[in-house]
Amino acid sequence: MASGKHVPCGPCRYDDVTKDAKRWCTNCEEGLCEDCENDHRKCKISRTHKAISIEDYRKIENVSISQVCNHHIEKLEWFCKTHDEVLCMVCVPLKHKACFGVIPIRAASTNARQSTALSDLEEAIEGTLRNVKQCIMNRESASKDIDKQELAIKTTIIETRTKINGHLDKMQEKLLRDLRSTSHTCKSKYSNLFRKLESKKEMLTKLREQTQHMKQFSSDIQVFLGTRQVNQQIRSEVRSIKTVIGATKDYELKVAIHSLIEKLSNEVEDFGQINVSECARKLAFRDPKIDQAQIEINVPTLRNISDVKLQLIKTFKIQRNAEIFIVGCATLPNGHLLIANSKENQLIEYSDTGEHIRDIPVSGMPFGITVIDSNRVGVTYSDMEFLEITNNNTFNVEKKISLQNSCCGISIEDRRLYVISGDSTIQVLDLSGRQLDTLNMPSNSVLHITTGRDRIFYTDYDKNILHCCSLKGYNSDNITIIQQDGKDSKTLLTKSDGLYNPTAVYYDKEKRTLLICNYKGEVALYKVD
Structure with missing residues (x-):
């Protein structure tokens, strides 16, 4: 291939004549001046060759595509459909003599631009x-x-x-x-x-x-x-x-x-010490569709829901003189339980043994809680047009993110916040508050949401529909688990287990615990086996 500002004409250079090429033959891989292009087009053996402008050639100048066999240094002229390999004239009798799908590479490359492989x-x-x-x-x-x-x-x-x-x-x-x-x-x-x-x-x-x-x-x-x-x-x-x-x-x-x-x-030589805590961050990377015919893909075996069992860890009653209404809950990284009490504009923190730790005043009527990382939680307010990111130790507000409507359910996946805000919409935000997307829902009677690796789960309380798959229990006295393919389900808890109008459910995937609250302030924590 030529390099530099000017591309010389190949045939002229063969005659020791220097002329700038006006076109480039992709078959011969050399430049052509105007006269040589005319001769090239007239010649029977090259009239079907594709000539492109020098400007277009510049776009593929650095694209290295070898047409020579790496093993035999011969031109690649054949293609074996059986083994999906390009071959030279030496490869065919050596390794592909018995293959029935050996065709000329010219025939194999027909309509290559429209191929599935491309x-x-x-x-x-x-x-x-x-x-x-x-x-x-x-x-x-x-x-x-x-x-x-x-x-x-x-x-x-x-x-x-x-x-x-x-x-x-x-x-x-x-x-x-x-x-x-x-x-x-x-x-x-x-x-x-x-x-x-x-x-x-x-x-x-x-x-x-x-x-x-x-x-x-x-x-x-x-x-x-x-x-x-x-x-x-x-x-x-x-x-x-x-x-x-x-x-x-x-x-x-x-x-x-x-x-x-x-x-x-x-004696004191340091004002303090700056410590760095490291934790592995698994960035989401979805494998693209590459050479699927040649790669064996290991599909993880789905756990059957019939094997899922709950083991009761603790139940307790939230003691309050005033009326209480629980709408959201979460398990903090330290194992404490965080519960949203919308009646008193506060979050309530309990240990996993049922000991009251503190009441945390917040900016409005808290609704949804999501754990962002080991230091922060996100809180939505059903009467405010913003959500807050707070420190889960001091509960000082670190970030206030304004929205156009009041918000309900909230979840996080891959450092993106998914918030139910507005009629029939899910707002997708980054942690700085920048709006990344708006997802439409088929109903405006959705309050709660959670996310998985590649899915969003939300419940329609008016139609009693669970979109996608998740634990649910809204407007009933049941907690139901649904198989990932949506074809099977199993009731885990009923009224006979002490379940009464559950209003907030939180599953901690790391600790494999299920936190359930009802609107009266009764709390149950289960181990999922």
């Missing part, structure tokens, strides 16, 4: 491309989730730092207040001593002056008597001064920093 190939390419695009979207969404997680962690770090700073500021101010108070007390004691000593000083100064004056101006008798009287007074003052001085204390202010504060500054 259609299957195109479908396989399109299907694989769709798979790859879906995987790319999935990874882009996962990458965006990392950005959100990074922002959330950053916010947590900053909030923690702010909280610590605020707490340290408060402790510092308290310690400074204690310092000021203690310092004032010590200085007050010093001041009291100063005042006492100053008073003694003034009194002694005055006695000294009086004694000097007495010495200079008084009579001998007065000096004699005055000396003894002042001596008595001096002895008394000396005892008083010794008493005051004997009680004198020195004060030294020191600070003892709390040991945890010392450890924080000296």
